[in-house]
Amino acid sequence: MIFAKCLNSEFLLQKMLRDNCMPKNVQKLIYIFLTGFCCLFVNACDTDRAATAIQNTAVYSVKAQTVQIRDVIQSFSLNGRVYAYARADVRPQVSGVVKERLFVEGSLVKKGEPLYQIDDALYKAEYDYAKAALNKASDQRKQAYRNLRRYEKLVAQHAVSRQDYEDRLLDYALSVDDEKLAQAELDETAVTLEYTKVRAPISGRIGKSNITAGALVTENQSEVLASIIDLSKVYVDVQQSASQWRTFRQQILNGDLVSNHKQNEEVILFFDDGSQYPIKGKLSLTEVQVDEASGNVTLRAVFDNPEQILLPGMAVRAHFAGPIKKDAVVVPAASVTQDSAGRSYVFVIDEENKVKRQEIFTQGLCDFGWIILSGVKPGDKIAVNGTQKLKTGMIVSIEGDA
Template sequence: MRLFGRIALIAALGSLAACGSGEAEGGGRDGQPAQVGFVVVQASSVPIENSLPGRVAAFQISEVRPQVSGVILRRLFAEGSVVRQGQTLYQIDPSIYQAQVAQASANLQSARASAEAASARAARYKPLAEMEAVSKQDYTDALAQARQANASIAQNNASLRAAQINLRYTRVPAPISGRIGLSNFTEGALVTANQADSLTTITRLDPVYVDIQQSAPDLLVLRRSLTRGGTVPTMAQVRLTLPDGSDYGYTGTIQFTEVVVNADTGSVTLRARFPNPQSILLPGMFVTANLAQAINTTAYLVPQQAVARDPKGNATLWVVGPGNTAVQRTVVAERTDGQNWVVTQGLAAGEKVITQGVGNLREGAKIKPVPASTPQRTAPAKPAGRAS
């Protein structure tokens, strides 16, 4: 029994030694360096994209109010419909304003008649005054009366124009084109020129604005990166994610950025303009804006399978080191771009990043690097052992 135990112990130690030699330097099962696939990385121009909260705002809003007082005789639009600029919305009783136009017209005719008589009198007095048949004072008075009569014509003409304008205002027009809302007054209601309540509201929904909120610290980081070099500004094209998670089909452009920080939210407002032909975007709707405000010209795109995270959350990857050895590298990879990680620190142009066969690599292990498209070498399957 004691001899049998020694034989078993020797066999176990031999088995362990064989396993150790089989995973010799390089990790190959047959003692050869492990074959790994690599890609050569080069600096790329990668947009710096941000996802920021935004809210839709109307391109134009007009609260329709009467400019004259009177009783509404007719409402000439359907609530919720699209109206055009200049279209008549309400008809206010024009009777009193028609009378004012008639009175102003009569006053103007009277002033013209008086002006003709005064001008004729001044014309007759002029030669008589030169012959001293009448006093010069009489001629001066007649000339002054003619001039006053002409001034009265201008005054009455202005009164007639004002009366005509008020008569025109009895037909309340749409100041802008857009979708009209509810009517706050019905036919038969009395409205006044200086009332606080609007008759209705018109909203223009194509195009629309989206007010995007960006925190002041993020904006400072962006501007510092622009001043350090390696990052260039770009004309931001904005894409939207709707509240249901779907993508809005149209892209927008940034119109301007506010120059003040909101004291309540600590953010800066960026206003973008979007086409809205189907009226999908409604004022007050919350959306997510995805935009690239700059382009990083010194970033590296690394396939996602090549990057792992250590227990501290740092991004790590393997590169082909001197003498075809495996070298682990800690890099900065804070975001993805499609199927790649965007690495901003830790790599240099021309380095070979291992993307295949990274599962059993050790620091400094001998490897056999091949391009990532080369088929990987696999060990043949061992036959199943027989039952004793």
């Protein structure tokens, strides 16, 4: 039709040129120019029509998935730090000069193993003195007992007065008490003498020594001789916001979530490079109060650490399996796109394989994808790849369809 109009215009042009009195060479140039313009116009129109036809018939191949209902675990991850399962600072319980260090720094020590030897000459002398005093008290008790037995016979024969007998009875009772007192003093000096060997209070790995042989130490001093850490197990403490804790708790009480105590006890640990610690831990403590400064609740998990990979102070991320949401509508994470305003969308595919961009409202991520509050329903078919190329009304082919 356009071509016909161009031909009609050319006929009118020729008639107009014949009736005009302008020179023939000028008429010829005008004729050539207008004829070329008409041809270019016809060619451009054909190109636009071809592009429109290609766009209307273009078909993209996408993968699709049906929206499903699942029971999903409301898992969450929190940053935390590793703390020692048991730690003990070694301090002397008696005063004196350190004669010898008996351990290798950084080695494993057992509970009760001697770590330092303090000069025990004075304490040994006190022990010997207490032991001699006990022997003396024991001999005096025996002598008082013999006198008492003799006076029992004499008073029966009326050879001595009753007062003399009672005095011997008192002497014996006092000698018994003196012997007990001497025994207690001996026990005390024995303990003090034993304290000259500074022993490990717990089993674990001992750190560096803060003193050397020849140093003077005092009883219960503030300076630590060395520290022992039990690394066979470790604690991981994390902080959970009180609002998140309350939300989970309220949803469980309302029946929106179901608590799964067995799964909630399992904790998975990740390092700062994203790698996973091979041994799962168990939740051992949920603090019963909220920290007023941070507004957080402390959760503590315990992990076996046989290879001593986890060290106190290490920053980690703990993954907790939270409560279960029953019959949740879930879509794959790859199917969800967002615009510049932060609104979320999916592309729904109808029975004629036409796509429509549909806004959705999400609750959060789970292991299967996004949990949907509204926007799509179970059974809807949605595109899970190539969404950046899709537009409403476009026809697509679904991969895997015959």
